[in-house]
Amino acid sequence: MSLGHEHNGDAGHHGHGPRVLPASLAAPEEAIKAWRTRLLIVGVAATVISLAFFMVQGGPVHILRAYLMGFMLSFGFAGGGLAMLMLQYVSGGKWGLLLRRPLEAASRTLWLVAAMVIPVLLLMKHLYQWAAFPNAQATAAAYAKGLMTQEQMLTANAKHAMLSPSAAIVQTVIVFAILLLMTTLLNRWSLQRDADPDAGSQSSYDRWRIKFENLSGIGILIYVILMTDLAIVLIKSLDVTWYSSIYGLQFLVGQGYQTLALGILMVILLSRYEPLKTLLRVTEQHDLGKFAFAFTMLNIYLCFAEFLIIWSGNVPDEIPWYLARIQGGWWVICSLDFICHWLIPFSLLLSRDLKRNKKKMIWLTAWMIFARSLDMFWLIEPNFRDAAGNLRLSGNLGILAYITVPVAVLSIWGAYYLTELMKRPLMNVNDPHLEEMLEPEHAH
Amino acid sequence: MPVREGIYGLLAEFNTPGELVVATEEARRAGYRRMECYTPYPVEEAAEALEFHKNRVPMVCLLGGLMGVTTSFLMETWISVWAYPLNIAGRPLFSWPAFIIPAYEWTILFAGLSAGFGMLALNGLPQLYHPLFNAPNFRNGATTDKFFLCLESVDPKFSPTETRSFLEQFHAVSVVEVEL
Numbered sequence: 001m002s003l004g005h006e007h008n009g010d011a012g013h014h015g016h017g018p019r020v021l022p023a024s025l026a027a028p029e030e031a032i033k034a035w036r037t038r039l040l041i042v043g044v045a046a047t048v049i050s051l052a053f054f055m056v057q058g059g060p061v062h063i064l065r066a067y068l069m070g071f072m073l074s075f076g077f078a079g080g081g082l083a084m085l086m087l088q089y090v091s092g093g094k095w096g097l098l099l100r101r102p103l104e105a106a107s108r109t110l111w112l113v114a115a116m117v118i119p120v121l122l123l124m125k126h127l128y129q130w131a132a133f134p135n136a137q138a139t140a141a142a143y144a145k146g147l148m149t150q151e152q153m154l155t156a157n158a159k160h161a162m163l164s165p166s167a168a169i170v171q172t173v174i175v176f177a178i179l180l181l182m183t184t185l186l187n188r189w190s191l192q193r194d195a196d197p198d199a200g201s202q203s204s205y206d207r208w209r210i211k212f213e214n215l216s217g218i219g220i221l222i223y224v225i226l227m228t229d230l231a232i233v234l235i236k237s238l239d240v241t242w243y244s245s246i247y248g249l250q251f252l253v254g255q256g257y258q259t260l261a262l263g264i265l266m267v268i269l270l271s272r273y274e275p276l277k278t279l280l281r282v283t284e285q286h287d288l289g290k291f292a293f294a295f296t297m298l299n300i301y302l303c304f305a306e307f308l309i310i311w312s313g314n315v316p317d318e319i320p321w322y323l324a325r326i327q328g329g330w331w332v333i334c335s336l337d338f339i340c341h342w343l344i345p346f347s348l349l350l351s352r353d354l355k356r357n358k359k360k361m362i363w364l365t366a367w368m369i370f371a372r373s374l375d376m377f378w379l380i381e382p383n384f385r386d387a388a389g390n391l392r393l394s395g396n397l398g399i400l401a402y403i404t405v406p407v408a409v410l411s412i413w414g415a416y417y418l419t420e421l422m423k424r425p426l427m428n429v430n431d432p433h434l435e436e437m438l439e440p441e442h443a444h
Numbered sequence: 445m446p447v448r449e450g451i452y453g454l455l456a457e458f459n460t461p462g463e464l465v466v467a468t469e470e471a472r473r474a475g476y477r478r479m480e481c482y483t484p485y486p487v488e489e490a491a492e493a494l495e496f497h498k499n500r501v502p503m504v505c506l507l508g509g510l511m512g513v514t515t516s517f518l519m520e521t522w523i524s525v526w527a528y529p530l531n532i533a534g535r536p537l538f539s540w541p542a543f544i545i546p547a548y549e550w551t552i553l554f555a556g557l558s559a560g561f562g563m564l565a566l567n568g569l570p571q572l573y574h575p576l577f578n579a580p581n582f583r584n585g586a587t588t589d590k591f592f593l594c595l596e597s598v599d600p601k602f603s604p605t606e607t608r609s610f611l612e613q614f615h616a617v618s619v620v621e622v623e624l
Contacts, residue, residue, distance in 0.1 A: 307541065308544070308545070312542075352497070
């Protein structure tokens with residue numbers, strides 16, 4: 001009885017030969033358009049429901065705060081996408097090639113995100129004390145009227161150089177201008193790389209790799225600085241008295257967490273259709289799952305480190321930030337944040353089988369995006385005087401805008417993201433990792 | 445101790461990892477379960493063909509980790525609340541935030557040690573004698589350039605004659621009987 005195997009090697013044996021690159025690498029347009037339509041329906045419905053909150057007492061301010069939350073989450077995807085795009089250029093690896101086009105699409109949504117910041121800047125005096133009382137006379141008057149505490153007055157005056165309406169606008173413009181420049185360059189080069197006449201040769205591989213590395217290395221540093229600045233101006237300064245040197249890093253890791261969750265979600269959903277049906281191997285999905293696990297750990301590490309240091313110090317300047325987020329019902333949100341953000345993803349991602357299972361990873365990554373949103377709610381809402389240490393629903397129905405407005409903003413952002421995703425083939429072909437990705441699983 | 449007699453199994457020698465993997469997959473398909481691959485370097489496909497990843501080490505590691513976190517947290521609680529109650533900056537005796545870091549460290553320590561020692565316990569190492577070293581080609585090749593598949597005689601499907609002819613249909617360099 002002969003099984004007809006060749007003597008040397010296992011060519012022809014089921015599942016062991018290299019796979020064939022699909023003829024078309026174009027994104028599956030029909031499927032993506034269907035997803036986009038669904039997102040737009042959700043977005044419109046959520047917008048309509050949000051409008052109803054204008055009629056509720058305290059509704060308009062909550063809509064604005066919730067919009068800020070939706071904006072910051074969208075910025076997390078777009079900026080986080082840009083940062084991870086640069087990260088995979090400097091680190092290399094097949095996971096990076098797999099995520100590259102979805103990350104590029106996310107980074108190109110920065111144009112939309114830059115436009116989305118305009119309402120926040122126009123209405124900033126309703127959000128930030130430093131914008132409502134933009135100079136020393138105004139803060140003194142506000143203090144006299146009891147609208148500011150003495151500490152808020154003094155810190156707002158001390159931070160005036162960075163936190164004033166004109167300074168905030170200048171910083172936002174600089175941040176977005178530089179990020180958009182980097183986005184444009186990286187996205188343009190990526191197409192030029194595929195169109196290179198020498199594509200597939202070692203010299204072409206090296207030339208492009210070095211070109212991308214040279215921008216991405218310094219780009220990551222620039223991104224971290226600019227993103228920290230934006231997070232301080234737009235979110236942290238909602239409490240003008242608050243200091244925390246870990247704040248930027250926390251946002252960076254949070255962005256990595258949500259971007260990676262979205263990236264995994266997208267490649268798994270897209271793997272129902274060619275070309276990713278062929279190109280997504282369990283090996284890379286497993287690697288991405290481990291990466292998400294690392295971000296889950298790093299995220300709680302930073303959050304807890306910040307808390308532990310402030311708890312140990314027990315200084316009156318610092319602890320109100322936490323007291324406002326723990327007392328008066330906020331304990332529930334705080335605990336849920338810990339459970340949703342860390343405990344559930346951590347426990348589940350321990351499992352090897354789960355990381356390799358497409359269906360379960362779809363649910364888990366969607367959950368992680370929700371958990372990040374819950375975390376953002378916990379960061380934003382207790383900054384305001386009416387909500388600090390006082391979470392309530394009765395007489396405060398406007399707080400429900402935190403559900404509908406971010407859904408609307410994220411759905412519309414998502415629709416734009418999918419439009420950008422359709423514009424390019426889903427794989428960057430002039431990259432030596434592509435050949436490895438077509439090899440059988442676990443080929444060493 | 446009684447002297448053990450008989451054969452340990454049939455050992456097939458291959459020149460390439462690909463041939464080894466094919467033979468292993470076919471052997472599983474034919475119903476053999478008590479078998480092992482021996483390669484000079486890790487061959488993931490062989491591990492997969494043996495369905496090797498399903499073992500109890502992860503469970504031992506998880507239980508170790510849970511034991512670590514519980515032990516440490518309870519120990520700290522006992523020390524701070526009952527054994528040596530100290531007033532530290534006026535905080536409550538049960539100040540759980542301070543307990544988290546050691547509890548975390550103990551989780552990692554216990555999980556790591558459980559994974560390491562659990563792996564050794566479950567795979568039977570250290571082992572001073574193994575029958576396979578009775579085969580001269582195994583002694584010479586297993587750590588250099590040969591790939592071996594051993595079908596063990598404890599398998600109910602094992603038969604000295606049929607298993608030998610089963611293994612000989614692959615392009616094995618040799619199929620030898622290994623004594624206990």
